[in-house]
Amino acid sequence: MQKFSTLFFKYNSYLLFVVYCGISFLFIKFQDDDLLTKLRNNGMEVSAYITDKMMSYSYVLNLKEENDRLMRINTELLSRILNTETTALDERTRQKILADTTLNASKFIMARVVNRKFSDRENMLLINAGSKDGIKKEMTVLTPEGLVGRVTTVSEHFAKVLPVINSDFKVSVVSGKSNSMGLLCWNGGNESIAQVEHIPISSSLKLNEQILTSDFSTFAIRGIPVGKVVSIQPDKLFYTVGVRLAVDFSSLTHVLIAPLKIEAEKVEMIGESSSGGTFP
Amino acid sequence: MTKKYPLYIGILFIVALVQEFGLSHLTLFKVSPDIITIFIAFISVTIGQKSGTSFGFMAGLLSGILSGNMGLNMLARTVEGFIAGYFNIPDGSHATAKQKTKRLYGAIVTGGFCANSVLAAGYNPLAISPVYRIVVLGLIETLLTLILAVIVTRLFLRQSLAD
Numbered sequence: 001m002q003k004f005s006t007l008f009f010k011y012n013s014y015l016l017f018v019v020y021c022g023i024s025f026l027f028i029k030f031q032d033d034d035l036l037t038k039l040r041n042n043g044m045e046v047s048a049y050i051t052d053k054m055m056s057y058s059y060v061l062n063l064k065e066e067n068d069r070l071m072r073i074n075t076e077l078l079s080r081i082l083n084t085e086t087t088a089l090d091e092r093t094r095q096k097i098l099a100d101t102t103l104n105a106s107k108f109i110m111a112r113v114v115n116r117k118f119s120d121r122e123n124m125l126l127i128n129a130g131s132k133d134g135i136k137k138e139m140t141v142l143t144p145e146g147l148v149g150r151v152t153t154v155s156e157h158f159a160k161v162l163p164v165i166n167s168d169f170k171v172s173v174v175s176g177k178s179n180s181m182g183l184l185c186w187n188g189g190n191e192s193i194a195q196v197e198h199i200p201i202s203s204s205l206k207l208n209e210q211i212l213t214s215d216f217s218t219f220a221i222r223g224i225p226v227g228k229v230v231s232i233q234p235d236k237l238f239y240t241v242g243v244r245l246a247v248d249f250s251s252l253t254h255v256l257i258a259p260l261k262i263e264a265e266k267v268e269m270i271g272e273s274s275s276g277g278t279f280p
Numbered sequence: 281m282t283k284k285y286p287l288y289i290g291i292l293f294i295v296a297l298v299q300e301f302g303l304s305h306l307t308l309f310k311v312s313p314d315i316i317t318i319f320i321a322f323i324s325v326t327i328g329q330k331s332g333t334s335f336g337f338m339a340g341l342l343s344g345i346l347s348g349n350m351g352l353n354m355l356a357r358t359v360e361g362f363i364a365g366y367f368n369i370p371d372g373s374h375a376t377a378k379q380k381t382k383r384l385y386g387a388i389v390t391g392g393f394c395a396n397s398v399l400a401a402g403y404n405p406l407a408i409s410p411v412y413r414i415v416v417l418g419l420i421e422t423l424l425t426l427i428l429a430v431i432v433t434r435l436f437l438r439q440s441l442a443d
Contacts, residue, residue, distance in 0.1 A: 012330070013329045013362075013365065016330055016334065017333050017358065017362045020333060020336075020337040020354070021358055021359075023337075023354070024352075024355035025351065025355070026351075027344075027351030027354055028352060028402075029351075031350065031351055039350070040345065040348050040350065043344075043345035043346050043347075043348065046346070047300065047301075047346045047347075050297070050301055051301060054301065117304065118310070118406075119307050119310050119311065119312060120310050120311060120400070120404075120405070120406050120408055120417055121399055121403070121405070122304075122347055122348075122349070122405060123405035124348075124405075153348065160348065166405050166406075167404060167405060167406065167407035168405070186407065187407050189407075
């Protein structure tokens with residue numbers, strides 16, 4: 001016993017270190033646990049509140065109102081454009097124009113970006129709209145220019161957005177003219193260039209073709225512009241396509257949040273065949 | 281020294297807020313100076329390894345709550361405090377202020393680099409090559425933190441290190 005206590009006191013800093021590391025590993029393992037998610041959401045609320053207040057002081061009031069008014073007009077125009085484009089696409093492929101059943105509402109929610117981090121430790125956007133404003137996890141975030149990202153965490157007044165320029169982000173896309181389908185991701189490097197994978201070598205994709213979100217996506221509504229093709233490099237089976245993103249993330253101030261798709265059944269079906277994971 | 285713990289916990293809150301809302305936005309080559317590293321190194325060097333590890337753990341928890349990545353931040357900061365503890369100046373030592381400052385800088389460089397390596401290995405949001413991230417960006421971050429440490433030492437820690 002005496003030997004044990006001697007050892008304990010001799011190596012207690014090591015023991016402390018091991019205990020703390022153990023707790024840290026538990027936090028990593030159970031990071032999606034309700035309690036930890038709640039704690040993270042509260043932290044995000046505090047963080048966003050402080051950033052919002054800090055930004056508000058430097059925000060010119062008149063410009064803010066004008067910006068909000070313009071964004072409201074943009075929202076209306078964007079929903080009209082998206083509807084028109086989708087209809088035109090459907091006509092081209094001689095399909096019946098059906099009411100879009102994947103949307104459960106027609107209105108977009110507008111929000112202001114209150115914090116943005118683009119560093120090797122953190123890469124996210126924080127917007128000043130939360131569950132109180134109707135924001136839900138997995139909602140699509142966009143601007144009139146194109147796709148911004150998707151909502152990953154929601155607190156009462158704020159939400160965290162995983163931007164397209166995050167290595168964890170993936171979305172199903174389709175090209176405007178040739179209808180080539182692929183998976184858009186960002187592999188680091190230039191923040192205005194993303195990559196589209198899984199486009200077969202037989203596809204007739206051309207440079208400068210517009211890339212839009214496809215109906216395959218489980219979270220994004222179809223027809224949102226993502227960018228334009230700037231490079232096509234053939235590989236053995238697939239093309240590696242470079243896409244210049246439509247959204248300039250360095251000057252992003254306002255965003256729109258699209259209504260959530262009713263895709264529970266689809267996700268369930270995919271989940272059954274692919275056994276878990278996140279869906280693009 | 282233990283009487284100062286509440287004060288140090290208060291300072292830890294301020295330091296975490298300064299890092300999260302100020303310094304983390306001052307990025308150069310996608311990295312920013314880290315004032316939390318300076319604080320943890322200071323605790324480890326002046327008080328001891330156990331306190332450094334505990335403060336590292338707390339700092340990790342705090343910055344993790346604010347940034348949303350708790351577990352990894354806690355692990356990185358704990359490692360940082362523990363490593364910096366090897367630069368501790370024992371009580372009753374006759375080390376001069378210059379020697380203490382050198383030890384503090386040593387703790388900042390070593391602890392900061394180790395913490396950055398843990399973070400780089402655990403989370404990679406910009407899809408940067410891990411080797412580049414640990415070696416090149418890690419060194420740039422350490423250098424930026426060291427520059428900040430020189431400024432902080434001259435402005436605030438001169439008296440504490442002279443005691």
